[in-house]
Amino acid sequence: MNVRREESDLIGSRDVPPDVYFGIHTVRARENFPLTGVPLSAHPELVRALASVKEAAALAHRELETLPAARTQAIVAACREIRAGGLRDQFVVDVFQGGAGTSSNMNVNEVIANRGLELLSHPRGAYEYLHPNDDVNRGQSTNDVYPTAVKLALRDAAGRLLDGMSVLANALTDRGGAFAKTYKLGRTQLQDAVPMTLGHEFDAFALTVRDDAVLVQRAAEALCEVNLGGTAIGTGLNADPGFGRAVIVHLADVTGAPVHQARDLIESTQGVGAFLQLSGAVRQFALRLSKICNDLRLLGSGPTAGLGEIRLPALQAGSSIMPGKVNPVVPEAVNQVCFDVFGADAAVSMAAQAGQLQLNAFEPLIAHLLLNSLNRLDSACRLLAERCVLGIEANEGHLRELVExxxxxxxxxxxxxxxxxxxxxxxxxxxxxxxxxxxxxxxxxxxxxxxxxxxxxxxxxxxxx
Known part of the structure; x- marks a missing residue:
């Protein structure tokens, strides 16, 4: 049994564990970037998107006859395994890395190559039969592969967030209908204003969520413009003639996303406008969702020394020392998700302006933070809807008394x-x-x-x- 596997790169040679599918570049990246302890596999959307790009590239090469058929078939088969969730533990580079995502791209190239070698009945590391760079990465660069994959991953995550926002908006609308004839006193600047219904209040919350969903949707649509085919800086150097056109068609077919090639590949390679647009839309929603949670906590404050207008579901004991205390734990938790999103948006903004000339080296940070924000907000929407909003009750007698x-x-x-x-x-x-x-x-x-x-x-x- 082979107990060692030696691979070489421009720096030298290294032993690679024989039981892994990644190679020397991934080994070095793990050593160079022990930063967060969060591996690439923590973002399955991004892993799937990277595999989708590689599959589309292989299919384009098959169409153009620029790679041997057996190699393209092995690449496609390996990519489909990965897209289905296989080999997930092999994507081990840290989400924070120098090199504008090169380590993530090479991690994927190596895993696909070594799994493809197995499918071709060759041992891992026998790259003369299927090479991570020459074959899996043919016609590509990290600089067009990685941002394209990030956009696809963010589009998927944004789609799930939109579903979560719909769940929350529907829950708020449900309470709006239930409280349509529950009269209460409105407030401005925390002082008595004029009467309204509690239904008005919840309907307004619902519209806030739906309006922000429109912004997220628009930002998700902007992610469909990709720079794949531009290679290193957008000029397309080293891509086979016709590759850029063919790979986009295959990528759309593989992913089901209406992707199209960027109007200007150089601008698309260096610019991160779509990421900023998405981050801004997500930040706005987080700000307004936090305001909704603040209002729910205020309206439910008490039970005797606060407003006490609504009763939030009692989910757990609220104190280790005060018997009978129940806290608004779900809105509090959602507030914290929103605060996290605010900070992520600030970091994304800093990363966006820090890129120089023809490439932004900080896209790994942008990808990690935006994927976290989208996924956490999705979970927060569903949690708030299901564990809080749908169980809210009105303190009707108290509300009427306050009005009168x-x-x-x-x-x-x-x-x-x-x-x-x-x-x-x-x-x-x-x-x-x-x-x-x-x-x-x-x-x-x-x-x-x-x-x-x-x-x-x-x-x-x-x-x-």
Whole structure:
């Protein structure tokens, strides 16, 4: 049994463990970048996307007859295994790495080559029969393979986030319908404003999520413009004639994504505009989702010393010392996901502006952070919907009481009594602790019928009806 496998590169020779599918470049990358402890395999979308690019390239070579048929067949077969989830433990380079993703690309090239060699009945490392660079990477560069794969991976993750956002929006709409006739007092600057329904509040939350989903969708569509075929800097040097056109067609077929070649391959190789657009859309959603969670925690604060307008589902004991305490743990957890996304967006922005000339060397950071943000927000949306929003109940009696004793009701009398008189009513209501309704009746300025009509909760909350 072979217990060692020696491989060579421009630096020298190294022993590679005989039981692995990766090779010398991956071995060196593992030694050079012990940074996060998070391997490439932690992003299965990116692994699948890299394998998709390699499969599309092999199919293009088969079409162009620029690689021997047996080699292209072995590459395609290995890529399909990887895309189906195989060999996942072989993608071991750290997600943070120098070289603009070269280590990730070579890790994939080596795994595909060595699995392909097995399929061709050759031992791993026998690269004269199937080479990681000359065959698997033929017509490509890290600089067009890696950003193309990152875009495909982000598009997949964005699609899942959009599904999660839909789940959350639907849950909020469900509560909006359930609370459509639950009257409450609105607030501005944390002070009493005018009446509304609790349904209004949840419908507004739902629209926020749906509006932000439109931005995420647009950003995901922009990811379909790729620089594959541009090789090192976008000029296409060393790509076979016709390869760029053919590989894009095959990539679209392999992935089902409507990918198309960039209008300017040089700009697309050095620019990261699509990543910034996606990061901005995700950041906006995280900011507004955090605001929704803040509102839910505030509305549910109490049970006796807070607003206490809604009851969030009780999921676990809230204290190791205070018996009976229950905390808004799901909104708190989602807030933390949002804070993480804010920080990721700042780092993506720094990485985007730090690239020089014809390439951005910091795309591994961009890929890692954006994939994390998309996947964590997806989980957060589903968690918030299923473990919190759908179980929210209204404290209806308390809500109605707050409406009836608020000085803010005087606003509804403005059209009849004028601003000065209603201001006096509001002031007296606050000082005496008596309702605006009661004081308006005593004033003799309005009949009981007028007061009933002007202060009718349905009219106050839905003046359009």
């Amino acid at each position: 004793r608020s000085p803010g009701l005087a606003t509804a009398l403005n059209p009849v009594l004028g601003y000065q008189r209603t201001t006096d009513l509001a002031r007296r209501s606050l000082l005496a602790g008596r309702s605006v309704r009661e004081l308006a009746g005593e004033s003799g300025l309005l009949t009981d019928e007028q007061i009933d009509e002007l202060l009718d909760p349905q009219r106050l909350a839905r003046p359009e009806l």
